[in-house]
Amino acid sequence: MSEQEEKPKKKTRREFLQELGYVGVGALIGGSAIFAGVNYDKRKKQVDRIKVLTAENELIEIDKNGVTKVVKSKKEILTYLQKEGREGIPGKRWVMVLDLSKCKNAQRCMAACQSSHHLRPEQSHINTLKMQESINTPPYYLPKQCQHCDNPPCVAVCPVDATYKRPDGIVLIDNERCIGCRFCIAACPYSARTLNWTKPLHDDEDKDKTYNVELNVPQRKGTITKCLFSADRLRDGKLPYCVSACPNGVFYFGDENEDAVTNGTTKVTVRFKKLLADNGGYQLMPELGTKPRIYYLPPKGKTYPFQEKDKALLDKELE
Amino acid sequence: MLDPTRIDKITSDLLRPIRINNAFKLWMTVLIVALVICLYAYTLQLKNGLGVAGIRDYVSWGMYISNFVFFVATSLIGMLISAVLGLSGVKWAAPLARIAEIIALAFAMVAGLVIVSDMGRPDRLLYVIIHGRIQSPIVWDITVVSTYVIISALLLYLPLIPDLKICADKLEKAPKIQRDIYKILSLNWNGSPEQQKIISQATRALAIFIIPIALAIHTVTSWLFANTSRAGWDSTVFGPYFVSGAFVCGSAAVIIAMYFYRYNYKLQDYITDSHFDNMGKLLVLVSVVYIYFNLNEYMVPYYKMKKFEAIGIHELFSGVHAFLFWSTQILGLVLPTILLLFKGMRKPFPMMIIGIFVLVGGWFKRYIIVVPPQEHPYLPIQNVPMNFKIYTPTLTEILITVAPFILVLMIITILSKVIPIVSIHETLEEEIENPKPLKGM
Amino acid sequence: MFKKNIGIKISTIILVSLFSLQAFAQAWTIPAELKAKTSYIPFTSSTSKEGEDTYTKNCMSCHGNPGKGNSMKALNPIPPDLAGKVTQQRTDGDLFYIITTGRGVMPSFKDVFPEQERWKLISYIRSFNRQYVQVLSTFNPQKAKLVKFDITYNAVNHLVRVAVKATEKTGMVVLKNDSVDIYAKRYFGRLQFDNGMITDKDGIAYFKFPTDLPGDKAGNVEVIARVTDDNYGEVTYQTRMKIGVPTDKPGLTEQRAIWNVVSKSPIWLVVVFTSGILFLGLFLLYIGFSLWKIRKIGTL
Structure with a gap:
């Protein structure tokens, strides 16, 4: 199913959780509910029906008119979001593949990420780096973010379980818990973490929002913020913000268990392992034993030239 | 038996400093004013966030953490002098035990506060206990540091009990409340053999127990760094390297304190030239061990020149940190060690000067261990403002860093105004066993 | 051999220049019958709205906001502003073909959007053209x-x-x-x-x-x-x-590890930490007891 067709699900679900609270359970049981796995064509026509994810993680479809809206307190919504954010999406093992031969430093990924996570310009969950290993090897651009390691050094050192690994592979940070000790920053070899050193960018506007650990908004002063693999979007069947924003087809995102990744630009889905096998996929600093969930395809046969000003910068660094 | 006049002389000599004089009032006023200024800086940090300091995402541990390491390091001396030397029967160190314990307790207590000043969310301090993960070296550190504070306090208190009795009896001029407190804390001490036996057993147990705890606090502190894969921290000798360095700092602190007490409290008869001579020798010993670990720590990566370690080594040996690195190593470690080999240098005044050099060098050494390795992570630092790339401490940060020193001085000052800083009870016992003429008798 | 290489080079240069010329001219070769293809969905404000959603998600990163001229200039060729003349002069069939097949930097959306949604996208694009009059397809x-x-x-x-x-x-x-x-x-x-x-x-x-x-x-x-x-x-x-390989992989947080939550920390660590705390507690009890005994002896 295309991303577009999944769209209504997000709106309804988020509206429910964030503004109205859960759907009355009675309405769910009350006859009108049928499971989502019904025929694809039939579903599209049912304008008056909406999809809801139950607390048991079952996606169900119900009649809009049969819904009882239960207004829940902010605290209950927060508790729900926190619980959901720790459990992850069952059965998934998210992976990302970045094709370095396509990156031309458009930085759209950075911009999309910063705007969706309310970050300051100097804070980035994803950062496109200008790289060159030695004077004779070619320069290239490296979009770098949290590698969502399977052996995460940052999670290991966290004293309060604020940053944690989920069963679906995502490493998240809980800003209701973080004490700002920055041990994780020290431990991360990928420099993937950043702190809200001062008042967050949209602190005043976000004041009344319920904290969503899967989006890490509102950002909180004195706590860590980092790439979340757009966990909130994945729940709605959508690709991460950076992946969708890339105009150059650099990003692939998908589920290792399904052996499929989808390109964020072309939306084409390919076999994950075959993509790595055909293009010599590798990981960043695998020698550290962090077991990243992000894979890179080498910048072989770059489709774009490396910009001159960046070249000059690297030459200076390598001298 | 001891001549009663000598008992009186020793008792009154050692009790004399326990009074509030004008010098004390003035000194405390200066400290309090300075502390208030520093606390104001901290309120700025509380209000505006850690961003008021120069630390940013790449160098995210700066002066605060260097300071923490320094405080933990200095506190280790209590264990060396009162436990290791005490248990091995080194007699000359006995009168210094209390000074060492006071320093240990003050530095260890304040170390806990230093770490709070580095927290982005100090309001969530209790989360470390509520949600503590036993896999995190920070939780280990908090566990062992607080244990060390408790054990150090007990190790200060237990041998003090007989002295507290003396205080309660002899300090007639002290306010009633103070004498009552002495009385309560002296636990009905009457010097009976049963009491003596219990207290010596318990003190011995504490002295034994504090050795692994002290080793643990600094080893665990070193693991805050060594347990990451950062080039420059990723080292297996960090534990002993830190511990040996800690003894250097602590010995220097004790020497400075000895000098101060000797002259201000007129204790020339009790803290003698021979004590300085011995402390000088001790400082040489621990410094030589530390130099050996330094050699390991810098020689091995220098030889291999692995990519990122080579960058760090270059920055230290001939790059931006070269001046700081070489002055710390030479003025704060090698030169003092060489000087102290000469007997003429092991006199109170030169030793006090050397002690200051060693202690200041020790602080900057911690800075060199903590800060430079963060400036060169595995991936380049790009797309961030200049102040993210180069760490420059701010004035606010410096003031917040100074605050713990003021606190330590206050704790030490107050403690030495309420308890005798050389054990009366032990001095008397030593006199009985080993009578020696006191000067001025 | 040498001459052959030269020949390859020359033909490459010609090909490349032809390609860039073509890119510059933005000439799409669209078969006549497809050019004439029209939508069977009437373009309304509601189809345009649905198209806009799709556009915002999938097209805007390159084409920018229609009419604002903020398309991504770094790409070659520069993606056209879809409210612009070049696009609006194309037939519905042209647009449908371009969206469906793609070329170069323009991806193919054949497998991404069903036909209806591609038409709705065109409905949105046409909403920027007041002169546009839809010709409905007779297709049922x-x-x-x-x-x-x-x-x-x-x-x-x-x-x-x-x-x-x-x-x-x-x-x-x-x-x-x-x-x-x-x-x-x-x-x-x-x-x-x-x-x-x-x-x-x-x-x-x-x-x-x-x-x-x-x-x-x-x-x-x-x-x-x-x-x-x-x-x-x-x-x-x-x-x-039922034609796939049955797959039921456990979550990635099953094993005991240093990085896992406390309840899944390594056994040795739990044992060492707990016994350490226990020993400390007992030790402090012993010291407390000793102090209590001293006090008791003193009162006798």
Whole structure:
């Protein structure tokens, strides 16, 4: 199913959780509910029906008119979001593949990420780096973010379980818990973490929002913020913000268990392992034993030239 | 038996400093004013966030953490002098035990506060206990540091009990409340053999127990760094390297304190030239061990020149940190060690000067261990403002860093105004066993 | 040899310059019958709104906001502002073709959006053109309902057989010489397997199915087939087939590890830490007891 067709699900679900609270359970049981796995064509026509994810993680479809809206307190919504954010999406093992031969430093990924996570310009969950290993090897651009390691050094050192690994592979940070000790920053070899050193960018506007650990908004002063693999979007069947924003087809995102990744630009889905096998996929600093969930395809046969000003910068660094 | 006049002389000599004089009032006023200024800086940090300091995402541990390491390091001396030397029967160190314990307790207590000043969310301090993960070296550190504070306090208190009795009896001029407190804390001490036996057993147990705890606090502190894969921290000798360095700092602190007490409290008869001579020798010993670990720590990566370690080594040996690195190593470690080999240098005044050099060098050494390795992570630092790339401490940060020193001085000052800083009870016992003429008798 | 190389170089240069010239001229070679294709969906404000949603998500990163001229200048060729003259002068068929097949930096959205959604995108693009008057196609989308798929799998030769028929009142009509594609549904999109095929005279096409494609716990895979026929339009059919490898991988946080939560920390660590704390507690009790004894002896 295309991303577009999944769209209504997000709106309804988020509206429910964030503004109205859960759907009355009675309405769910009350006859009108049928499971989502019904025929694809039939579903599209049912304008008056909406999809809801139950607390048991079952996606169900119900009649809009049969819904009882239960207004829940902010605290209950927060508790729900926190619980959901720790459990992850069952059965998934998210992976990302970045094709370095396509990156031309458009930085759209950075911009999309910063705007969706309310970050300051100097804070980035994803950062496109200008790289060159030695004077004779070619320069290239490296979009770098949290590698969502399977052996995460940052999670290991966290004293309060604020940053944690989920069963679906995502490493998240809980800003209701973080004490700002920055041990994780020290431990991360990928420099993937950043702190809200001062008042967050949209602190005043976000004041009344319920904290969503899967989006890490509102950002909180004195706590860590980092790439979340757009966990909130994945729940709605959508690709991460950076992946969708890339105009150059650099990003692939998908589920290792399904052996499929989808390109964020072309939306084409390919076999994950075959993509790595055909293009010599590798990981960043695998020698550290962090077991990243992000894979890179080498910048072989770059489709774009490396910009001159960046070249000059690297030459200076390598001298 | 001891001549009663000598008992009186020793008792009154050692009790004399326990009074509030004008010098004390003035000194405390200066400290309090300075502390208030520093606390104001901290309120700025509380209000505006850690961003008021120069630390940013790449160098995210700066002066605060260097300071923490320094405080933990200095506190280790209590264990060396009162436990290791005490248990091995080194007699000359006995009168210094209390000074060492006071320093240990003050530095260890304040170390806990230093770490709070580095927290982005100090309001969530209790989360470390509520949600503590036993896999995190920070939780280990908090566990062992607080244990060390408790054990150090007990190790200060237990041998003090007989002295507290003396205080309660002899300090007639002290306010009633103070004498009552002495009385309560002296636990009905009457010097009976049963009491003596219990207290010596318990003190011995504490002295034994504090050795692994002290080793643990600094080893665990070193693991805050060594347990990451950062080039420059990723080292297996960090534990002993830190511990040996800690003894250097602590010995220097004790020497400075000895000098101060000797002259201000007129204790020339009790803290003698021979004590300085011995402390000088001790400082040489621990410094030589530390130099050996330094050699390991810098020689091995220098030889291999692995990519990122080579960058760090270059920055230290001939790059931006070269001046700081070489002055710390030479003025704060090698030169003092060489000087102290000469007997003429092991006199109170030169030793006090050397002690200051060693202690200041020790602080900057911690800075060199903590800060430079963060400036060169595995991936380049790009797309961030200049102040993210180069760490420059701010004035606010410096003031917040100074605050713990003021606190330590206050704790030490107050403690030495309420308890005798050389054990009366032990001095008397030593006199009985080993009578020696006191000067001025 | 040398001359041959020169020849290759020259032809490459010519090819490259031709390509860039073409890119510059933005000349799309669109077959005449496709150029004339028109939508069977009437363009309304509601279709335009739906198209806008799709546009914002999938097109705006390159094409920018229509009419604002903020398309991505770094790309070659520069993606046109879709409210602009160049785009608006194209026929609906042109736009449909461009969106469907793509070229160079412009991706193909054939497998991403169903036909309807591509038309809705065009509806949105046309909403920026006041002069535009829609010419509706006479195509009756209801005819798609007549199309029936029959998909079976042969586990021996790993072939998926897709048979397409339409049940007209006059009887069964076999859809021959139509292009058919089949896909496995994945979380973010459709994974095409084998190549697109053309149905034979019996309306049947065979697809090689990979033997190692993960399915759900039971090995089920949602298979989507799509046929494009001149009379019946683009018809999609989805069915669940037990043809994948049963996959039930545990979560990634099952094992005991230093990085896991406290309840899943290594046993040795739990033992060491707890016994350390216990020992400390007992030790402090001993010291406390000693102090209590001293006090007690003193009162005697």
